[in-house]
Amino acid sequence: MYQYDTIDKDMLADRSAEFRGQVARRLSGELNEDQFKPLRLRNGLYLQLHAYMLRIAIPYGSLNPTQLRKLAFIGRTYDKGYGHFTTRTNLQFHWIKLSDAPDILDHLAEVDMHAIQTSGNCIRNVTADPYAGATAEEIDDPRVWAEAIRQWSTVHPEFSWLPRKFKIAVTAAPKDRTAAKTHDIGLNLKRARDGSLGFEVMVGGGLGRLPHIAPTIREFLPAARLFSYLEAILRTYNRHGRRDNIHKARIKILVAALGREEFARQVEAEWEKIGSGSDLPDTELARIRGAFRPMSFETLPAQSEIFEEAKAAKPAFARFVRNNVKPHKAPGYGIVEVSLKAIGETPGDATADQMEVIADLAERFGQNDIRVTHEQNLVLPHVKLSDVPVVWEALAAVGLATPNMNLVSDIIACPGLDYCALANARAISVAQHIAEKFADPDRAERVGELKVKISGCINACGHHHVGHIGILGVDKKGEEFYQLTLGGSGAEDAAVGQALGPALPYDRVADAVDTLVEVYLRERNDGERFLDTFRRTGVAPFKEAVYAVAD
Amino acid sequence: MKALTANRLTDGEVVFWQAGKWVESFGDADLFPDDDPAGEAAEAHGKNQPTVVVEPYLIDLVESQGLWAPVSYRERIRALGPTNLNHGKQTAGGAVVAALQHAHGGARSKGRVDLIKRK
Numbered sequence: 001m002y003q004y005d006t007i008d009k010d011m012l013a014d015r016s017a018e019f020r021g022q023v024a025r026r027l028s029g030e031l032n033e034d035q036f037k038p039l040r041l042r043n044g045l046y047l048q049l050h051a052y053m054l055r056i057a058i059p060y061g062s063l064n065p066t067q068l069r070k071l072a073f074i075g076r077t078y079d080k081g082y083g084h085f086t087t088r089t090n091l092q093f094h095w096i097k098l099s100d101a102p103d104i105l106d107h108l109a110e111v112d113m114h115a116i117q118t119s120g121n122c123i124r125n126v127t128a129d130p131y132a133g134a135t136a137e138e139i140d141d142p143r144v145w146a147e148a149i150r151q152w153s154t155v156h157p158e159f160s161w162l163p164r165k166f167k168i169a170v171t172a173a174p175k176d177r178t179a180a181k182t183h184d185i186g187l188n189l190k191r192a193r194d195g196s197l198g199f200e201v202m203v204g205g206g207l208g209r210l211p212h213i214a215p216t217i218r219e220f221l222p223a224a225r226l227f228s229y230l231e232a233i234l235r236t237y238n239r240h241g242r243r244d245n246i247h248k249a250r251i252k253i254l255v256a257a258l259g260r261e262e263f264a265r266q267v268e269a270e271w272e273k274i275g276s277g278s279d280l281p282d283t284e285l286a287r288i289r290g291a292f293r294p295m296s297f298e299t300l301p302a303q304s305e306i307f308e309e310a311k312a313a314k315p316a317f318a319r320f321v322r323n324n325v326k327p328h329k330a331p332g333y334g335i336v337e338v339s340l341k342a343i344g345e346t347p348g349d350a351t352a353d354q355m356e357v358i359a360d361l362a363e364r365f366g367q368n369d370i371r372v373t374h375e376q377n378l379v380l381p382h383v384k385l386s387d388v389p390v391v392w393e394a395l396a397a398v399g400l401a402t403p404n405m406n407l408v409s410d411i412i413a414c415p416g417l418d419y420c421a422l423a424n425a426r427a428i429s430v431a432q433h434i435a436e437k438f439a440d441p442d443r444a445e446r447v448g449e450l451k452v453k454i455s456g457c458i459n460a461c462g463h464h465h466v467g468h469i470g471i472l473g474v475d476k477k478g479e480e481f482y483q484l485t486l487g488g489s490g491a492e493d494a495a496v497g498q499a500l501g502p503a504l505p506y507d508r509v510a511d512a513v514d515t516l517v518e519v520y521l522r523e524r525n526d527g528e529r530f531l532d533t534f535r536r537t538g539v540a541p542f543k544e545a546v547y548a549v550a551d
Numbered sequence: 552m553k554a555l556t557a558n559r560l561t562d563g564e565v566v567f568w569q570a571g572k573w574v575e576s577f578g579d580a581d582l583f584p585d586d587d588p589a590g591e592a593a594e595a596h597g598k599n600q601p602t603v604v605v606e607p608y609l610i611d612l613v614e615s616q617g618l619w620a621p622v623s624y625r626e627r628i629r630a631l632g633p634t635n636l637n638h639g640k641q642t643a644g645g646a647v648v649a650a651l652q653h654a655h656g657g658a659r660s661k662g663r664v665d666l667i668k669r670k
Contacts, residue, residue: 033605050632346635
């Protein structure tokens, strides 16, 4: 894991002291709310329905046990004993007092964490494949590049006041676990035939009011030229992005308006002017790469007797392995997914006690490594198969062993109207009702991969556009209604979902999902996921079934 | 009927206007008949307290179980706490909380709509 140097640490200390002064001036009345709001947002502090919310950056979703314990401490001391992991792989505390915020930032700085650039029209937290360094699929470790982007983009003077917020994802595997094509920039590491490393550069993806899947503007960018190219993209956007209209200010609108070819042409022209002066020096890349040296894995047989015996003896463990343990590049190891989607609980929430258990497990069995996924779960990326039974028991004891990864109850949900000042409708309780419908794990496994994603408003923090089943909360004359979309995907086969029909009232949503699943089970061919069946049949059979019931 | 609400500056707590001060429970809030200028006077007073509260606005109320409840579900969630966990103001219990929990439907409060338009 990358370790902060003295420059990083001094910067955080300065920022924290600066914010303490700003809060004091706000409380004394020296600053009014209009003056203070942009300052607190620069430090990730929002005013929501019931309290302030502090959004803490978790760069490329990577945490060590000390950091996770600190988050648990903050949750217990300053919040109501829990935190909420988000689709940007950040952590939000929803019950923060303004007067406590400076102390919290000091606590975070002690463990090299902060809330800088988790809000505002700047480059936000960079996300990467949560399996980085653990999966055999990857071409290179995307964290190296994500960390370099983090350093480059942090308080970058030219890109601190963009037309709108800006999100970058880095992946290096054919299976996309970052939703790269829904980002302002998605970077997919590739190797050329000659073995050289480069990026496929996708620009102009995004969800929100006007969803777009990012087109590729360059098939292969030599890796050494990444930063001059990023600068060219950002500079083109900074100059031509629609600052006059907040709904049209994201880069996706610019790319769509100019067209992929013209946008690419302008970027390349800018890139030529910039030259290679802004590229990362090899020595600096090597320094960063050094922080992500491959772990020293023990030489183990591919199969573990303890692991196999536990599977044979305990069906519940076998189910956990089927759904939550993924292949690791080192023989005898596994990637363990920790579900934050226990049936009936809030998607993405973890209590302080749970965070401490995960920190302990990472320390004892997981090489001090913890990841956050954009699907609001956690990952222990390096666990010996022989240790998985013990890890499973420890997770199960605190409600963290739900065997539902990628199944229908593994739902993304934004905080929605229960917490968020922007929301039109609740998302969490809709997720809870749906998960309860599929509480029977046999049925959930029969249904197979099914990604349900729920947003409480059109801003789409819950990624509803790219859900196999997407659910969007809307306000219809003051009442909660929900628009369903089908056939979206945020993965390598990215697509925006198609509307099912008129919005449904709150109490009909979970039943409608149940109906959609029944139609799928009836219609599916062998081996088809929900998404595959939908793509083959189209919306008609699903629509007919839901509205026959709803009417 | 209307009530005046805001978030308290220091901690973001949802507060309501009661006889010249801000209180945490909706059940303690002053109620203003729709045509009573006292509501707007209280709102003006609240806006002059920028070191005490953020964005005070009037909310519309409807009758529920013989008591008054905010007409919009957004305001009911603010008055009660989130619905996913029982750890907001609803933990206090009592008749007013029950009335809020049983209120149905409604529309947005005009004060809130005005606030959104201003933004």
